[in-house]
Amino acid sequence: MGRTAGRSPADTRRAVLDAAGDVIRARGVNASLDDIARHAGVSKGGLLYHFASKDDLIRELVRTLLEAFRTDIENRLDPTDNDPGRLTRAYVRALLAPLDDEVAARQSIALLALLTTIPEVAELVAADTDQLNAELYADGLPVDVMTLVTAAADGVSSAPLWGASIRGPEFRTLERRLIQITRQPELWESIPWS
Amino acid sequence: MGRTAGRSPADTRRAVLDAAGDVIRARGVNASLDDIARHAGVSKGGLLYHFASKDDLIRELVRTLLEAFRTDIENRLDPTDNDPGRLTRAYVRALLAPLDDEVAARQSIALLALLTTIPEVAELVAADTDQLNAELYADGLPVDVMTLVTAAADGVSSAPLWGASIRGPEFRTLERRLIQITRQPELWESIPWS
DNA sequence: GTCTATATAGCGATAGAC
DNA sequence: GTCTATCGCTATATAGAC
Numbered sequence: 001m002g003r004t005a006g007r008s009p010a011d012t013r014r015a016v017l018d019a020a021g022d023v024i025r026a027r028g029v030n031a032s033l034d035d036i037a038r039h040a041g042v043s044k045g046g047l048l049y050h051f052a053s054k055d056d057l058i059r060e061l062v063r064t065l066l067e068a069f070r071t072d073i074e075n076r077l078d079p080t081d082n083d084p085g086r087l088t089r090a091y092v093r094a095l096l097a098p099l100d101d102e103v104a105a106r107q108s109i110a111l112l113a114l115l116t117t118i119p120e121v122a123e124l125v126a127a128d129t130d131q132l133n134a135e136l137y138a139d140g141l142p143v144d145v146m147t148l149v150t151a152a153a154d155g156v157s158s159a160p161l162w163g164a165s166i167r168g169p170e171f172r173t174l175e176r177r178l179i180q181i182t183r184q185p186e187l188w189e190s191i192p193w194s
Numbered sequence: 195m196g197r198t199a200g201r202s203p204a205d206t207r208r209a210v211l212d213a214a215g216d217v218i219r220a221r222g223v224n225a226s227l228d229d230i231a232r233h234a235g236v237s238k239g240g241l242l243y244h245f246a247s248k249d250d251l252i253r254e255l256v257r258t259l260l261e262a263f264r265t266d267i268e269n270r271l272d273p274t275d276n277d278p279g280r281l282t283r284a285y286v287r288a289l290l291a292p293l294d295d296e297v298a299a300r301q302s303i304a305l306l307a308l309l310t311t312i313p314e315v316a317e318l319v320a321a322d323t324d325q326l327n328a329e330l331y332a333d334g335l336p337v338d339v340m341t342l343v344t345a346a347a348d349g350v351s352s353a354p355l356w357g358a359s360i361r362g363p364e365f366r367t368l369e370r371r372l373i374q375i376t377r378q379p380e381l382w383e384s385i386p387w388s
Numbered sequence: 389g390t391c392t393a394t395a396t397a398g399c400g401a402t403a404g405a406c
Numbered sequence: 407g408t409c410t411a412t413c414g415c416t417a418t419a420t421a422g423a424c
Contacts, residue, residue: 009389026310028223032417044418046390054293054418105255113304113355114311118222126357133358147364148371154349161307163320164327170341177387179323187385193371202408226399238400240408248400 013050020061023109033057041116057117062121065112066128069094084140085182088149091136092182095157096175100117109161145185149178195277207244208236212248214255219305223312227251249314256315259302260322263288267326278334279376282343285330289351290369304355343372 019040025030033054036128037047051057065147076090135145148171152174160165181188201209213234217225227248231241245251270284270291291300309315330340346368353360375382 012389014251028313034417042389043391045392045420048390048419052419057408111311113307114223116355116357122357129356129358143364144367144371147368148346150348151346151353151368153345154352155345155347156349158348158352158355159345161310162323163316164323166342168337170337173338174341174345177385180387190382191371191385193374207409217419227401228390228399237409239402239410242401243407 009050010106012040012042016042016047016050016057017061020057021065021111024061024114025108030113049080055120058115058118058121059124062112062115062124063178065115066124070132072097083183085146085185087135088141088182089179091132091150092153092175092178095153096171109158112158113161141182142185142189145181145188146162148188149182154180180193203244206234206236206240210236210241210244210251211255211258214251215259216301218255218308219301223308236321237332252309252312252315256306256318259309260319262302263306264322264326273337277377279340279379281329281333282335282340282376283373285326286343286347286369286372289347290372300351300354303351307352307355330347335376336379336383337346339375339382342378342382346372 005160006188016036018083020031020036023036023039027035034044036057037044042045051060073087073090073094076093078089081089112125116125136150137143139146141149150178156171156174200243210230214225214230215348217230217233221229227241228238230251232240234241242250245254267281267284267288270287272283275283289303306319330344331337334352335343350360350365350368
């Protein structure tokens with residue numbers, strides 16, 4: 001039948017990647033190329049013209065997800081904010097933002113966790129994590145403060161993975177206080193730790 | 195050939211469950227029954243005598259993991275401690291336990307995260323989470339303090355999923371301070387939040 | 389660039405011997 | 407209680423038409 005009207009090859013590629021995310025999120029490991037292709041509005045043969053193999057498709061999907069996460073953090077950097085903890089604040093905002101859509105958040109994290117089981121993918125993700133962590137450690141905050149804040153943000157963002165609800169107001173409060181601690185690290189450091 | 199000398203049916207069952215964990219951790223959820231059986235030292239047919247189907251095996255594996263996690267927390271309850279935050283402290287200890295001697299418990303978390311991509315498993319885990327969360331909310335701490343402490347613990351425990359190392363001394367410091375906050379919630383609550 | 393049709397392989401599950 | 411053999415299904419990937 002040839003090319004679908006109004007859809008460029010790049011559009012098709014993107015449609016397939018989107019469909020891959022949706023279908024794998026929804027059906028888990030059992031998602032087949034046929035399934036993904038149908039959701040993208042192409043045949044399996046059509047899909048395999050754009051991606052040489054399923055591994056190739058997965059690899060591209062992970063690359064896309066990591067890039068989207070990175071871009072999300074960068075978009076949340078406050079341009080008027082040049083103080084220490086600038087990146088850490090953007091990190092907290094990025095991880096706590098999806099609170100509104102718990103299902104999508106849970107599924108995105110589960111998707112990355114699932115994909116991480118492919119050794120090659122695990123290396124990609126770990127490399128990305130190392131890079132981001134290095135930047136967080138160089139963000140100008142005392143290490144113990146940065147560790148607390150990012151750990152708490154990581155915890156909230158991973159909670160939906162276990163089916164926990166994070167809609168309560170206590171999580172909003174937590175977000176505000178984590179941000180505030182990055183602005184005034186002494187609030188944490190001056191606590192009389194025994 | 196009959197029963198392998200010195201191995202009871204219960205031993206075989208446990209060996210299969212252990213092997214299932216190992217193989218799925220290494221190869222992902224698509225690991226085949228053949229693979230699992232070989233690692234357990236039985237044939238596929240032998241495995242399927244003990245577990246009616248692959249779904250049944252997965253279900254039992256998850257049940258075992260959840261139970262082990264529960265037991266781990268309970269073992270970390272301080273018998274001499276009857277103050278508010280008692281369970282929260284055990285929870286923090288369980289999640290931040292040193293990597294060296296608690297590798298299995300920690301890997302279980304990563305494995306559970308993987309298995310959560312199976313919808314039926316997600317429901318099992320969510321039910322368990324709800325129960326534990328209810329107990330944490332009833333642990334006698336101010337909600338905001340409990341939320342901070344458990345979020346931070348969750349964050350540290352999920353870090354290995356992304357390939358991050360949590361061996362640095364800052365994580366030990368974090369553990370000590372999280373515990374201390376549960377003992378003196380006013381340390382957190384009396385901070386002059388704007 | 390996308391389709392249909394098909395080759396090929398691997399998986400879960402069953403049956404029956406021992 | 408465990409094995410081997412095999413069935414039936416589904417999935418990936420290829421080939422070739424349009």
